Amino acid sequence: xxxxxxxxxxxxxxxxxxxxxxxxxxxxxxxxxxxxxxxxxxxxxxxxxxxxxxxxxxxxxxxxxxxxxxxxxxxxxxxxxxxxxxxxxxxxxxxxxxxxxxxxxxxxxxxx
Amino acid sequence: xxxxxxxxxxxxxxxxxxxxxxxxxxxxxxxxxxxxxxxxxxxxxxxxxxxxxxxxxxxxxxxxxxxxxxxxxxxxxxxxxxxxxxxxxxxxxxxxxxxxxxxxxxxxxxxxxxx
Numbered sequence: 133x134x135x136x137x138x139x140x141x142x143x144x145x146x147x148x149x150x151x152x153x154x155x156x157x158x159x160x161x162x163x164x165x166x167x168x169x170x171x172x173x174x175x176x177x178x179x180x181x182x183x184x185x186x187x188x189x190x191x192x193x194x195x196x197x198x199x200x201x202x203x204x205x206x207x208x209x210x211x212x213x214x215x216x217x218x219x220x221x222x223x224x225x226x227x228x229x230x231x232x233x234x235x236x237x238x239x240x241x242x243x244x
Numbered sequence: 245x246x247x248x249x250x251x252x253x254x255x256x257x258x259x260x261x262x263x264x265x266x267x268x269x270x271x272x273x274x275x276x277x278x279x280x281x282x283x284x285x286x287x288x289x290x291x292x293x294x295x296x297x298x299x300x301x302x303x304x305x306x307x308x309x310x311x312x313x314x315x316x317x318x319x320x321x322x323x324x325x326x327x328x329x330x331x332x333x334x335x336x337x338x339x340x341x342x343x344x345x346x347x348x349x350x351x352x353x354x355x356x357x358x359x
Contacts, residue, residue: 167347177349229275233289
């Protein structure tokens with residue numbers, strides 16, 4: 133089975149740094165994704181990790197440790213527009229091909 | 245097309261009526277996925293297509309729900325005899341056969357309200 137855990141909600145201050153953690157237990161592993169979803173909108177791709185380590189992309193970074201079944205998304209210099217839900221998803225073999233299994237998402241509120 | 249297109253964007257229907265939701269995936273994306281998202285909740289997997297076949301229908305919540313795909317392109321999700329509990333946003337996503345590092349691309353969803 134597939135199990136992905138992430139905190140339900142987080143609050144952080146504008147200009148600060150926030151780390152959103154994700155732990156997973158899956159049958160197989162072919163990569164980990166982070167998606168951003170603003171209220172009322174579709175999820176959009178943020179990052180992809182398949183090897184251990186840190187991937188940096190502007191204000192956002194994502195880290196993966198496959199041995200620990202652990203990832204985090206790091207958001208620096210927070211802006212009000214970063215208020216959104218952040219979804220952790222693991223790519224693993226599924227029926228016929230590979231499928232993403234999503235966590236329930238972390239709702240991040242950025243306050244002034 | 246340039247992105248995943250879903251229609252209608254909003255649908256209000258009376259309890260007991262049937263509804264059809266449509267998804268146009270990105271051209272060349274042979275894999276297509278349907279999800280349901282209730283207000284404030286996570287993504288609930290419904291069904292997955294590879295080409296016109298559905299290897300995984302495990303998420304369909306009841307026999308009132310069905311989906312088909314034709315021409316390895318457009319997919320239709322049908323909900324028969326709608327219930328108020330069916331009210332949600334229905335999201336469609338598409339990908340290459342192996343999502344790889346590109347993952348899924350989502351459409352903007354259909355917001356279904358059953359009154």
